[in-house]
Amino acid sequence: MIEVTDRHVDRREALARIALLLGATALPADAMAKALQGRAPSLPSGQFALLSAVADTVLPATDTPGALAAKVPQRLDAMLAHWAAPTTRDAILAGLQRIDAAARTATGKGFAKLNAKQRETVLRAHDAAALAKAGTTTTTGKFPFTATVAVADAGYLQLKSLIVDLYYYSPEAAATELIYEHVPGPFEPSIKLTAQSRPYLGVGPF
């Protein structure tokens, strides 16, 4: 059994909880964020500030919440501490550091010290160069869609992928950008798309 990071979920209430979710369109409170509040990041403060600045630039608040509201820096920090092997962690942090280096080369200041507009300018240039295709893309048989794209800066791609994934798998993004239904109910095989339609966030193999 998984220990939920936020709180102890009473398993005996599992069915009752599902019943509550049935038909519920609003998403439950952001329990994860609550748990993350007050927890010191594992990264040194300078690096965490850099990570936050990058996440905020990759997915800023627009007409919808951004990466900061979705607690992406805190959740990514937790993954670096609890999920990543040392080589992965080093690669991601090196990718992060190269953004800072690019900022210093371009402006003489660290990335986190720049204003939003400057950050965007620096990261846009860096993003384009870092994601230049290098070598061949490999796919694995694990999922039909699992592809490893070879790019100039693999550490940066991994960093950006985690920022994007964690953002979309957040209550904030699922309530505004996409739709996540934990308990969809009956399958509807044909829906007419309108200008208001939003894609569903997938989970699991289908």
Place this chain on the structure above:
Amino acid sequence: MFDAIVIGSGMSGGISAKELCERGLKVLLLERGRKVEHVTDYNDTQMPWELPNNNAIPEEELARDYPVQGQCYAVNAATKQFWVKDSEHPYLTPEERPFTWIRGYHLGGRSIMWGRQSYRLSPMDFEANAKDGHGVDWPIRYDDLAPWYSHVEKFIGVAGSKENLPQLPDGEFLPAWEMNDAEKLFKVSVEQKFPGRKVIIGRNANLSQAQPHHEELGRTSCQNRSICERGCSFGANHSSLSSSLPAAERTGNLTTVTDAIVHSLVQDPKTGRITSVRVIDAKTMEGKTYEAKVFFLNASTIGTAQILLNSISEANPRGLCNKSDQVGRNIMDHMYALSTIGVMPDYPKDSYYRGRRPTGIYIPRYRNVTEEGGDYVRGYGYQGAVIRRGGMPDAATPGLGQDIKQRGREFGPWIAYISGFGEMLPNPENRMTQDAVRKDKWGIPLLNISVDFSENERKMAKQILTDGRAMIEGAGGMVISQATKPGAPGLGIHEMGTARMGRDPMTSVFNGYNQAHEAPNLFCTDGAAMTSSGCQNPSLTYMALSARAAHHAAEWLKEGKL
């Protein structure tokens, strides 16, 4: 003393136990893994962001403890508890003939995480060995099993459409899931371009519409979540925990013991009867013996053969019921991961669907049925889907901020993917043996499992990919990705054949009632008993064989024949 002992609580053992209990037998069910509770032990209520590490298993833990299991698509943080730690349950496999052994040791076994696709074998599958001479003849024919397929389908609940295809007999179906608009178009296009081929909705053991006998067991209709492999708190998919074991328990005849690793069976050399089973407590290492009148082996294909091989006595120096030397041989899986993926640019742009349907589309076998197979025997089917995977934008495409969000909001083109499942022939050289030296921590010899595809399979794999491309393109698609070879044997998780049924005791282990040729009160109804593999997902057949054998065993016991 029990009337019957069932070894293994997974897909087939659950049904064996249920059927024996319902016929009034006092049954002891032995499970080598830990106890797992339906609903309370599942991770299916968490929202995606409530799962640790975005539902990924920590990389070092994955590499250390799950190097084999981690190759399976269904392994993630939410399901981690249902896969063995390879580090705790090692086996040996040669580098050039590797077997990928995917398994779960806990009450309910792989019936919790299974893919739920449920297809009958057909008359031609039961006749195949006799016709082309591979392996030995099945001792039964389709008609022997047909009523038991019906019996099991009704009980577990299989959703499907009636198609009237000789190579894929219809069953007792709940209402089928519907195809989306793109799949309907794909079906029409493929069926027009390739007369004789059919695209049908996948037949799956999820309750599209729970019936009263399902609801009596606490099962309800499927909610289209498609996180079935985490265990379903709705009991909407069939598993031992949701379905067969509750049915067995309500008879009052079931005793379940978990953490009970079967070491071996004991045979009376005079009568040939099995008298008892030797068990090691997984936690305390304490040895125990249980006696019964009838024994059912449902320990899974590899596990069952391991018990037979480890049941060594003076009379049986190479293992129990192994005069034929077929125990541990003829391992078959289905060729797997032979996928072709294409975009369908002209498919309806204004159409979408809602819900995560717990099945896909299925293309039943047509090679050596309606179309020649060329230079190989048998055939293959495809599983797949046509989906519109909007949503999660690709991080590898340059862009920031609003660019990413905009891409996330857009509906992309339809994507079709079909993945072949190819029949493997029984080959005695594909086998498992006990290592002479190395043992697990319970003192049971480690297994050495050595499997490879033969020429027939290699030719078939090529054709699976050629046909896959032709069908995607024929249906208006552009292929964007295609596998080049099947996954390692075992990855299909359809391993079978290690103690096959047959007519001749010199070439097979179990007879047409799944009764051991050499031990009248020993039955085996898991994948080990399979004489050939067909190309259909096999669990339904194991369950039908279990129900049928349990029926006969109970009858014979009543009549004093056992």
